[in-house]
Amino acid sequence: MAPYIRISSVKKRSVAEPNLLYFLYLIFRRLLTPKTLVKMTDLFPKLIDIGGEELFQMLHDKDLNFYYSYRYIIDIIAFRNSRVKELAGIDDVPIHILHGKNDLIFFSGVSEAFFKLLKNKNKKINLFNCDHWFYDAVFYNYFQSKFSEESRKQIIVTVKEWITTIKP
Secondary structure (H helix, E strand, C coil): CCCCCCCCCCCCCCCCCCCHHHHHHHHHHHHHCCCCEEEHHHHCCHHHHHHHHHHHHHHCCCCCCCEEEHHHHHHHHHHHHHCHHHHHCCCCCCEEEEEECCCCCCCHHHHHHHHHHCCCCCEEEEEECCCCCHHHHHHCCCCCCCCCHHHHHHHHHHHHHHHHHCCC
């Protein structure tokens, strides 16, 4: 869902993405304090602006973790997501990408570009007329009134139909 990967043809992947100077600061912190835990929204304050009510609710959920080490943030989020060739070469499992067209946390153009690069013959992409939070409306906070039951059903039906068409 909404893969946050680095594709050279897509220059901007997110509104929350840091500028180069701040990214260099994060690398510096990774070198000096790799195990220090930091709240993701403290490092990327734009997440709060674009996350809205949904992110606010999640931040106050005791069951969710928003603290990551600088090592994880840099190594996993920044560097490992640049191995697009390896990811695009996965051909032994079916791939289904779901993404909201109005997603500001991860732009849907990244999913579209990645989908084109996939070597897998058993692949599908669905772009919904919604933002980043459709996944949470279906699976996490499904009581939220912002999303209609019809939009939840649309996502579930889409996944169900895809599963029934998978060929071993």
